Amino acid sequence: MLKKWNISQLTGLATSVxxxxxxxxxxxxxxxxKFEPLAPDDFEKGLSELGERLFxxxxxxxxxxxxxxxxxxxALVFTxxxxxxxxxxxxxxxxxxxxxxxxxxxxxxMWDGGVKTLELQALVPLQDTNEMGHMVSDLIPxxxxxxxxxxxxxxxxxxxxxxxxxxxxxGQYQRTLYREASRYDQxxxxxxxxxxxxxxxxxxxxQLNCASCHxxxxxxxxxxxxxxxxxxxxxxxxxRITGKVSDSGAFKVPTLRNVEMTAPYMHDGAxxxxxxxxxxxxxxxxxxxxxxxxxxxxxxTKQERADLIYFLHSLSDEQYKNHWEKVFRxxx
Ligand code: HEC
Ligand code: HEC
Numbered sequence: 001m002l003k004k005w006n007i008s009q010l011t012g013l014a015t016s017v018x019x020x021x022x023x024x025x026x027x028x029x030x031x032x033x034k035f036e037p038l039a040p041d042d043f044e045k046g047l048s049e050l051g052e053r054l055f056x057x058x059x060x061x062x063x064x065x066x067x068x069x070x071x072x073x074x075a076l077v078f079t080x081x082x083x084x085x086x087x088x089x090x091x092x093x094x095x096x097x098x099x100x101x102x103x104x105x106x107x108x109x110m111w112d113g114g115v116k117t118l119e120l121q122a123l124v125p126l127q128d129t130n131e132m133g134h135m136v137s138d139l140i141p142x143x144x145x146x147x148x149x150x151x152x153x154x155x156x157x158x159x160x161x162x163x164x165x166x167x168x169x170x171g172q173y174q175r176t177l178y179r180e181a182s183r184y185d186q187x188x189x190x191x192x193x194x195x196x197x198x199x200x201x202x203x204x205x206x207q208l209n210c211a212s213c214h215x216x217x218x219x220x221x222x223x224x225x226x227x228x229x230x231x232x233x234x235x236x237x238x239x240r241i242t243g244k245v246s247d248s249g250a251f252k253v254p255t256l257r258n259v260e261m262t263a264p265y266m267h268d269g270a271x272x273x274x275x276x277x278x279x280x281x282x283x284x285x286x287x288x289x290x291x292x293x294x295x296x297x298x299x300x301t302k303q304e305r306a307d308l309i310y311f312l313h314s315l316s317d318e319q320y321k322n323h324w325e326k327v328f329r330x331x332x
Contacts, residue, residue, distance in 0.1 A: 035158035043156060044172065050152045051173025054166065059142060061088050061132035068125065068170070071097045075324040077258040078177065083269030087131035094130075094235060096269035099262050102255035104175040105218045111267040113224045113252045114241040118171035123163075136163050180217055182257070183314040188216075200311025203304060208281070212294055219256035219315060225292040226250045228285020235268060249290055260313045261321070274309050 038046065054060065055068045071085040072078040078100035085093040095111055109115040115124060125131040126139065143149050144161045152169075153161040184201075186192045205211045215221040224238050226249040238247035251267045265271040271280065284297030300308065 038156065046152065046156055047169050047172040048176050049173075050149070050156070050165075051169035051171070053148065054143075054170055055173055059146075060126060060134060060139065062134040062138075063088055065089075066132060071125075071131075072100050077101055077261045077320070079262045081263070083264050085131070087125075087128070088133050091130045095267050096264065098254060099258060100174050101177050101257055102218050102220055104178045106220070107222050108224075108252065111235075111251045112238045112241050114238075118174055119167040122167045122170040136166075140166070178218075179317055179320075181317050181319055183316075183318060184311075185217075187314070194314075196307055196310050197314050199304075200307040200309075200314070203300075203308050204311050208298060208308075209294055210281075213253045213292075214256045219259075220253050222253070224250045224252050226288055226290035227280075228288050228291035228295050229266065229270075229280065231286050231288060237267065246290055249288055256312060257315050258317055258320070260316045274312055275305075278305060278308065 037043070055072075058064050058067045058070075060067060065088055071080045071087075073080055078097075080097045082097070084095055085097045087093060098111065103109075103118055107116075109118065109121045110124075115121045123136060126134050126136060140162055143166070146161075149161045149165075153159060153165040157165055157168075159165065183192065183194065183197065187194050187197050187201075204214075205216075211219075213221055213223065213225065224247070226237075230249065233249040236248050238250040239245070241247070259265075259274070263271075263273055265274075265277055271277050278300070281295065282298055282300060285291055285295045
């Protein structure tokens, strides 16, 4: 069973009950000065709530201007809607912000798969001068001053707030961001009948072989391939990590869950909409010595193209979509 999330964890509002329980547990412990580990469920909830607070905290950037959530916006399924992200002082990055929705099920991170764990990954944007630009050695003393962070670190691990707690908490929070609650999932479980979805599914799985890379249920497969986007790639992708010519232009297969809400697409955000993406695949990409052999030209009727897009839209988490639509309406 894959990891599930709960909608309240998306709201950015910590569920204060657990926090107060933890703080209470912490206070009563300090009386006896004996640390008693929390029950596994309370531990996971507490760690994830701490991670959530950190994720939305602008103190993490060197000038207090941006949080992780600036580039991974919950309302955009943790992407930022821009071709490439902008960090502190408006500095432009080189890549598109990927959704964090499937973080729990991945064994490598970044578009080039260059980072092995979520815990290590957190240190990259923190220290990158184009992103948050904050040396961890300077950041930790600042966060340690925040009473909530310090008491949570003590309640969870019986230690003061440090890089270990910071990375574990951010990792745990991101692992909660996965659910199987789309129309596709309802259809797959036999709860609804939808002929159009079925036709789109047939195209996606059987006729066009999209699922050989975007494999259900995550619609990704942890592999890194060249899809023939360019003859000369400005960003060499996986080659940057391995130095192997055969890895040039290879990028990690992204999840297509919620793809309706994560435009613009691809590692460089160069494709504005799903029509453009389908055009690319239908052409069979361009010639590149590393292009994967599954990227081959195909033709779709107007109706088939519409069914394929309908299918891709059916991968949106319904509750999630409704939740954020409501939030937008409240703001307007
Ligand atoms: C300035 C914008 C920006 C900020 C701030 C930022 N990120 Fe990112 N994030 C990105 C971009 C762009 C990528 C893709 C980078 C790459 O592939 O080289 C990324 C990649 C990731 C990934 C890898 C996802 C995957 O599927 O491979 C994770 C996880 C992540 N960020 C978490 C975080 C966390 C946690 C923070 C806060 C500590 C954070 N990000 C802050 C822009 C940002
Ligand atoms: C050989 C593996 C492979 C196959 C087959 C494949 N894809 Fe992809 N797909 C990828 C990779 C890798 C990327 C990212 C490429 C990049 O960033 O340059 C991608 C990106 C995408 C994106 C953009 C997602 C985002 O968040 O940016 C969509 C949409 C997509 N593919 C849909 C499809 C459809 C529809 C098919 C079938 C017609 C298909 N893919 C077939 C590997 C594949």
